[in-house]
Amino acid sequence: MVEKPRTTLTDGRQVYPEHRDTLKDGPRAGQQKDYVVLAEEERAKGFVRPVRRSYKHQKCGGITTMGQTLAETYARQPDFYSGTFCCHCAAHFPVGADGEFVWQGTNEKVGT
Numbered sequence: 051m052v053e054k055p056r057t058t059l060t061d062g063r064q065v066y067p068e069h070r071d072t073l074k075d076g077p078r079a080g081q082q083k084d085y086v087v088l089a090e091e092e093r094a095k096g097f098v099r100p101v102r103r104s105y106k107h108q109k110c111g112g113i114t115t116m117g118q119t120l121a122e123t124y125a126r127q128p129d130f131y132s133g134t135f136c137c138h139c140a141a142h143f144p145v146g147a148d149g150e151f152v153w154q155g156t157n158e159k160v161g162t
């Protein structure tokens with residue numbers, strides 16, 4: 051049996067049930083209140099992909115840059131997330147092999 055790795059919010063705080071609620075107003079409108087990442091000790095186990103901060107939404111061409119702990123979570127476990135935020139569309143869309151995002155400057159799909 052594989053134990054589920056510990057997770058936190060991006061700033062290390064504990065995950066709470068309403069973290070996925072979407073903000074209606076303000077500079078982060080459309081984003082979740084908070085995002086979950088792999089806990090610090092999980093990310094410290096090593097990365098299987100480069101740590102990349104920026105990705106392109108193929109539908110609109112817009113570039114979004116995320117925080118370091120999110121980037122390290124992708125690098126540690128590429129399939130951790132099912133979707134991600136596009137700053138230009140102000141909405142979430144799928145990642146993965148059939149997803150809508152590539153790492154900036156590459157043809158490599160985010161989430162693979």
Ligand SMILES: [Zn+2]
Nearest residue numbers: 107110136139
């Ligand atoms: Zn977009």
